[in-house]
Amino acid sequence: xxxxxxxxxxxxxxxxxxxxxxxxxxxxxxxxxxxxxxxxxxxxxxxxxxxxxxxxxxxxxxxxxxxxxxxxxxxxxxxxxxxxxxxxxxxxxxxxxxxxxxxxxxxxxxxxxxxxxxxxxxxxxxxxxxxxxxxxxxxxxxxxxxxxxxxxxxxxxxxxxxxxxxxxxxxxxxxxxxxxxxxxxxxxxxxxxxxxxxxxxxxxxxxxxxxxxxxxxxxxxxxxxxxxxxxxxxxxxxxxxxxxxxxxxxxxxxx
Amino acid sequence: xxxxxxxxxxxxxxxxxxxxxxxxxxxxxxxxxxxxxxxxxxxxxxxxxxxxxxxxxxxxxxxxxxxxxxxxxxxxxxxxxxxxxxxxxxxxxxxxxxxxxxxxxxxxxxxxxxxxxxxxxxxxxxxxxxxxxxxxxxxxxxxxxxxxxxxxxxxxxxxxxxxxxxxxxxxxxxxxxxxxxxxxxxxxxxxxxxxxxxxxxxxxxxxxxxxxxxxxxxxxxxxxxxxxxxxxxxxxxxxxxxxxxxxxxxxxxxxxxxxxxxxxxxxxxxxxxxxxx
Numbered sequence: 001x002x003x004x005x006x007x008x009x010x011x012x013x014x015x016x017x018x019x020x021x022x023x024x025x026x027x028x029x030x031x032x033x034x035x036x037x038x039x040x041x042x043x044x045x046x047x048x049x050x051x052x053x054x055x056x057x058x059x060x061x062x063x064x065x066x067x068x069x070x071x072x073x074x075x076x077x078x079x080x081x082x083x084x085x086x087x088x089x090x091x092x093x094x095x096x097x098x099x100x101x102x103x104x105x106x107x108x109x110x111x112x113x114x115x116x117x118x119x120x121x122x123x124x125x126x127x128x129x130x131x132x133x134x135x136x137x138x139x140x141x142x143x144x145x146x147x148x149x150x151x152x153x154x155x156x157x158x159x160x161x162x163x164x165x166x167x168x169x170x171x172x173x174x175x176x177x178x179x180x181x182x183x184x185x186x187x188x189x190x191x192x193x194x195x196x197x198x199x200x201x202x203x204x205x206x207x208x209x210x211x212x213x214x215x216x217x218x219x220x221x222x223x224x225x226x227x228x229x230x231x232x233x234x235x236x237x238x239x240x241x242x243x244x245x246x247x248x249x250x251x252x253x254x255x
Numbered sequence: 256x257x258x259x260x261x262x263x264x265x266x267x268x269x270x271x272x273x274x275x276x277x278x279x280x281x282x283x284x285x286x287x288x289x290x291x292x293x294x295x296x297x298x299x300x301x302x303x304x305x306x307x308x309x310x311x312x313x314x315x316x317x318x319x320x321x322x323x324x325x326x327x328x329x330x331x332x333x334x335x336x337x338x339x340x341x342x343x344x345x346x347x348x349x350x351x352x353x354x355x356x357x358x359x360x361x362x363x364x365x366x367x368x369x370x371x372x373x374x375x376x377x378x379x380x381x382x383x384x385x386x387x388x389x390x391x392x393x394x395x396x397x398x399x400x401x402x403x404x405x406x407x408x409x410x411x412x413x414x415x416x417x418x419x420x421x422x423x424x425x426x427x428x429x430x431x432x433x434x435x436x437x438x439x440x441x442x443x444x445x446x447x448x449x450x451x452x453x454x455x456x457x458x459x460x461x462x463x464x465x466x467x468x469x470x471x472x473x474x475x476x477x478x479x480x481x482x483x484x485x486x487x488x489x490x491x492x493x494x495x496x497x498x499x500x501x502x503x504x505x506x507x508x509x510x511x512x513x514x515x516x517x518x519x520x521x522x523x524x525x526x527x528x529x530x531x532x
Contacts, residue, residue, distance in 0.1 A: 150362075152348040156373075160377065165362070169364065251407075
């Protein structure tokens with residue numbers, strides 16, 4: 001509770017500074033709206049359903065792309081860790097493509113798929129896939145050999161070994177890879193939505209983009225806040241509990 | 256009483272059919288390629304372990320005793336020679352020969368009882384209820400009933416090795432292979448475990464092959480102590496320890512035995528130093 005109050009106080013002070021800066025008229029109100037204006041804007045789009053609609057569209061793209069990335073990336077990561085042939089080929093490719101900022105996929109996606117949902121999904125999948133492959137591979141390679149040997153003597157082999165020993169042992173790595181994949185997917189989707197106008201639905205990125213077009217700063221800041229909050233919530237709701245469980249089991253953190 | 260003296264022979268014992276050896280190692284050799292050249296870890300090693308026998312392998316580190324244990328376990332393959340368990344050649348690891356490693360090797364993603372259940376879950380023809388019951392029995396045997404649901408990292412080193420012991424015992428193997436399981440523990444914990452392991456060995460009638468570099472430990476636990484010499488790894492001497500059980504590591508008799516074995520161990524080391532010049 002004390003921690004929560006401290007955090008709340010911190011953000012309250014931040015907003016106060018913002019309000020003060022607005023009132024001091026250091027910058028034009030067009031460039032720096034007041035916190036009140038942003039709140040009014042957010043209330044407006046909440047009331048007319050724009051916010052919910054945009055969030056649903058964005059989250060649907062994100063989740064579908066992310067899940068495809070996981071479903072393809074996990075097995076590929078296992079293959080690259082298990083067989084040299086896959087490690088030398090797919091593993092090397094993943095390592096290379098992971099260094100490519102995922103925004104760089106946008107032009108290619110546009111030319112291949114045009115202004116469609118497929119282009120969006122493609123960019124999100126490319127953002128997720130490579131880091132999931134690499135994290136899974138690293139995780140599997142870092143499983144202490146002694147676990148394997150102990151399991152072997154108890155009669156574990158093949159699928160049982162993979163599902164009951166190697167995957168659980170690699171879990172901390174895999175989860176951090178999933179988290180990184182999520183962050184990359186989120187970033188690349190926002191980039192894609194800002195660059196690409198798709199008639200099948202306006203996501204949060206497009207709202208942000210139109211804010212700029214209309215020079216509506218309260219819209220730009222308001223949507224940015226929404227994006228930050230969604231990112232935070234995803235972390236707290238989805239990843240935090242998993243990480244807490246891992247820390248408790250493995251004893252890797254005091255928290 | 257010592258030094259390859261035969262067991263007290265009574266007529267009844269002699270008339271009994273000698274039980275087939277539980278583990279039999281015949282002419283096993285194994286070499287390794289290392290940065291400093293090829294090393295012959297095991298050179299024509301032969302060894303028979305009877306059903307219910309407690310055999311200790313003693314030697315300096317790097318003398319090949321762990322390699323031998325791994326070959327018996329089926330975790331490594333010999334270059335030549337055969338290993339028989341119950342008369343059948345060992346081709347890979349098997350539940351009948353469970354290994355307890357120097358590190359506890361417990362799985363951190365499972366709680367204590369989950370670890371003990373791991374081997375049991377792989378054993379067919381048991382209901383999950385049976386498995387739980389068996390796991391609880393062995394946890395009680397090693398004195399850790401209260402820690403069923405503890406996480407592995409919360410346990411002390413001694414407790415971890417107890418869980419490891421329970422995990423190895425739970426699938427009820429006939430042979431236990433122990434690779435310096437107490438080497439990393441403090442003296443007090445170790446002494447408790449000497450008592451426990453002797454008690455469990457007696458109660459559950461196991462055949463145990465125990466690797467250690469601690470002579471006193473070997474004299475305390477083993478029916479027989481086999482002395483390994485390194486480069487190449489060979490069994491040099493064999494000692495029978497016929498002290499009454501349970502044995503106390505601090506007893507005077509035991510110390511006398513240990514001294515004799517230590518002397519032999521040192522002379523093995525000297526001989527090796529001379530030949531290597």
